[in-house]
Amino acid sequence: MTETVFYIIAVSLCVFAVLSVTVKDVFHSAVWLALALLSVAGIFLSLDAAFLGVIQVLVYVGGIMTLFIFAIKLTARIGDRSIRQVSQQSVCGGIVSAGIFGVFLIIIYANQWNDMMLPPGQGIGLNGLGKALLTTYALPFEFISVLLLAALVGAIVIGKVKQ
Amino acid sequence: MNFPVQELLKLAAKGGFVLGFVAVSAMFLIWLERKVSAWIQNRKGPMMTGPQGAFQSVADTVKLLLKENIVPSGADFFIWWLAPFFVAIPAVMAFVCMPFGPHHIVYDLNVGILYICSITSVSVLGIFMAGWGSNNKYSLLGGMRSAAQIISYEVPLLLSVLVVVMEAGTVSMQGIVHAQEPGWFILKPNVMVAFLIYLISATAEVNRVPFDIPEAESELVAGYHTEYSGMKFAMFFVAEYTNFFIISATTATLFFGGWLGPWAPSPVWFLLKAYGIVFFLMWVRWTLPRLRMDQMMTFAWKVLTPLALVNVLVTGWFLVRKG
Numbered sequence: 001m002t003e004t005v006f007y008i009i010a011v012s013l014c015v016f017a018v019l020s021v022t023v024k025d026v027f028h029s030a031v032w033l034a035l036a037l038l039s040v041a042g043i044f045l046s047l048d049a050a051f052l053g054v055i056q057v058l059v060y061v062g063g064i065m066t067l068f069i070f071a072i073k074l075t076a077r078i079g080d081r082s083i084r085q086v087s088q089q090s091v092c093g094g095i096v097s098a099g100i101f102g103v104f105l106i107i108i109y110a111n112q113w114n115d116m117m118l119p120p121g122q123g124i125g126l127n128g129l130g131k132a133l134l135t136t137y138a139l140p141f142e143f144i145s146v147l148l149l150a151a152l153v154g155a156i157v158i159g160k161v162k163q
Numbered sequence: 164m165n166f167p168v169q170e171l172l173k174l175a176a177k178g179g180f181v182l183g184f185v186a187v188s189a190m191f192l193i194w195l196e197r198k199v200s201a202w203i204q205n206r207k208g209p210m211m212t213g214p215q216g217a218f219q220s221v222a223d224t225v226k227l228l229l230k231e232n233i234v235p236s237g238a239d240f241f242i243w244w245l246a247p248f249f250v251a252i253p254a255v256m257a258f259v260c261m262p263f264g265p266h267h268i269v270y271d272l273n274v275g276i277l278y279i280c281s282i283t284s285v286s287v288l289g290i291f292m293a294g295w296g297s298n299n300k301y302s303l304l305g306g307m308r309s310a311a312q313i314i315s316y317e318v319p320l321l322l323s324v325l326v327v328v329m330e331a332g333t334v335s336m337q338g339i340v341h342a343q344e345p346g347w348f349i350l351k352p353n354v355m356v357a358f359l360i361y362l363i364s365a366t367a368e369v370n371r372v373p374f375d376i377p378e379a380e381s382e383l384v385a386g387y388h389t390e391y392s393g394m395k396f397a398m399f400f401v402a403e404y405t406n407f408f409i410i411s412a413t414t415a416t417l418f419f420g421g422w423l424g425p426w427a428p429s430p431v432w433f434l435l436k437a438y439g440i441v442f443f444l445m446w447v448r449w450t451l452p453r454l455r456m457d458q459m460m461t462f463a464w465k466v467l468t469p470l471a472l473v474n475v476l477v478t479g480w481f482l483v484r485k486g
Contacts, residue, residue, distance in 0.1 A: 027295060028241060050274045054281045062284030066314055069291055073307065115169055126274070126334060 005046050026072055034065045051126060095158035177269045181258045189404040190220035196404075196445055203449040214371050230393035236295055238390065242296030247391070247398040249289025251312035253282045254405040261412055262336045264422045264429035276324055279413060280317075283368070283406065287313045293399070297390035305386025307457060313368055315463040320364035322471035326357035326478045328419045340421035349418040353478045358418045360471050365410040366444060367459070369403065373451040374459060411440040 013036055020032035037060040044053035133141050194209070194217065201208030209216030234240065253311050260275040262268045287310050294306015328334055330351065331342035348354040367374035370386075388399045415421060415436035424432030454462075 019279070025239075027239070031242065031245065031288075031292065038285070046183035050272050050278070054274050054277045058277070058284060062281060062287065062317070063314075066287050066291070066310060069295075073295070082193070 002046060006043065007070050009039050009042045009046065013043070027069070030072060033068075034061055037061055037065065051129070122145065174414065181255060181269060185255055185258065185401065185405050188408050189401040192408060192441065193223070193400070194220045194402040195441070196448075197355050199442065199445045200449045203446070224397070225475050227393060227397040228412070230394060232353060232393040233390075235299065235390045237298040239296040239298065243294050243390070244296075246293035246296055247395050247402075249292060251285045251398040251402040251405075253285040253287075253289075254402040254409065256282050257409050260336050261409070262416060262421055263433050264342055265337075266293065267422075267430055268337065271335060271337045273335050276328065276334050276339065276417070277411070279336075279409070280321060280324065283409065284313075284317060286402070287405070293391070294387040297387070299390050302387050302389050309370060309387060312370070312374065312459060312463075315460055316364040316367040316374075316467075317361050319467035319471040320368060320477055322468070323357040323360040323364065324417065325475055326354060326471075329475070329478050330354060330481060336416055336421075340416060340423060343420040343423060347418065347420040347423075353481065354418065356470070357478075358402060358414075360467055360474070361417070362414060363445075364463075365414065366447070367463070369406045369410055371407065371444065371448055373447070373454050375453060407444070408437065408441065411444065412437040414440050 016032050016036035016039060020029050022038055023029050023032060037056065041053040041056040044050075044056055061115075197219070198208045198215070200206075207221035212218040212222050234243065257279050259269045260272050260278050262271070262275075285413075290313075291306045291310045294302045294304070294309070297303070327339065327348055327411065330348055331339045333339060343347075349358055388396060391399060412433070415433065419436050419440075421436070422429035422433040427435075
């Protein structure tokens with residue numbers, strides 16, 4: 001049954017992803033992207049990675065997509081229906097995507113995934129994750145927060161109305 | 164292939180129960196809201212259909228089912244059509260982790276409270292889509308206000324939930340209930356502060372008075388759902404009251420011991436606590452006036468968020484000292 005569920009979600013994910021780059025209206029594109037991100041969360045959930053799935057929804061759908069939509073709304077005339085987004089570089093884009101796809105295929109087939117898999121229930125869990133972030137990986141963690149803070153301050157400075 | 168018929172049937176039964184509960188609860192809440200508002204304003208409220216107007220919501224539902232579905236001209240049909248689903252489905256999905264009793268839960272995810280917070284945050288998107296797709300400036304304004312408000316109050320909300328999680332040492336809903344067996348969390352002073360922050364932010368999250376500026380009737384007609392009629396409108400309405408029940412039930416679980424209680428069966432205690440909080444929030448709604456948009460945002464960012472952060476720090480300090 002898990003496999004059936006996986007294939008249903010995977011197919012809808014591909015459909016949503018393709019639609020999000022092919023539809024003409026920016027807002028529609030954002031909505032398809034949101035559905036694609038929700039499907040990714042569904043795949044995480046079906047793989048028993050509940051925490052990842054939940055964070056995927058909270059961060060990407062609840063946070064990033066809302067930000068996208070605000071950006072579309074607040075950018076002058078980009079959401080205007082007379083302006084269509086047209087991809088003029090579909091050939092280059094196609095080549096790049098095919099290249100990335102090839103790299104993924106090589107990575108997938110070059111590794112023995114079965115040897116790397118932990119038996120279920122032996123992951124580090126939420127407790128372990130929290131501890132690891134604040135002890136072993138404290139430096140990268142703090143580095144990311146400083147980076148985010150800098151981005152935040154920068155955004156405020158750029159967005160500030162000149163007196 | 165061995166098809167798990169029994170498991171599927173079990174799932175279907177659980178899903179049916181949740182859908183039935185959502186529908187009945189929303190109808191009951193709508194009736195209760197009309198009655199409570201009437202009592203507070205010294206009126207009688209609905210009286211004609213059934214004893215004390217108890218069947219008013221049933222009559223309203225039949226009316227909404229039969230109503231014509233009007234599509235506004237110039238609307239972005241795809242977005243307009245999809246928006247109610249984005250609002251209604253997450254509201255139903257949040258019930259997956261709602262602990263009605265020690266064994267009465269659809270599925271006890273080990274990230275329960277995080278799941279509820281994240282799934283309900285999807286509805287922001289639906290509300291904004293409704294405002295955008297309607298091609299109506301009042302709807303768009305309402306949608307914008309609502310989205311801004313919900314994402315602002317999400318910060319203190321999650322921070323206040325964090326205090327409870329720190330005290331309980333788990334994020335599973337059942338785990339949080341079990342952690343309250345020695346005593347409800349509301350009895351601890353730091354959690355009491357978290358409770359106040361949670362209740363205020365949650366009220367703002369579901370757009371209720373005094374935070375109902377996104378649907379302020381006197382300036383925005385009805386906000387993001389102005390252009391919806393018939394069943395589409397009903398979906399928004401049911402989702403709104405379901406979200407209202409969800410925040411009350413979550414408050415009961417996080418701070419008032421959930422289904423814990425003597426003598427009566429546990430689902431009775433859970434529902435009693437949840438509807439008690441529902442009643443309190445209705446009382447607030449019909450007592451207080453509406454805030455201004457800028458006051459509301461200032462309050463979220465300059466008062467609630469710093470307070471919630473300090474509260475998290477203090478809780479951490481207490482826990483470390485206790486060992």
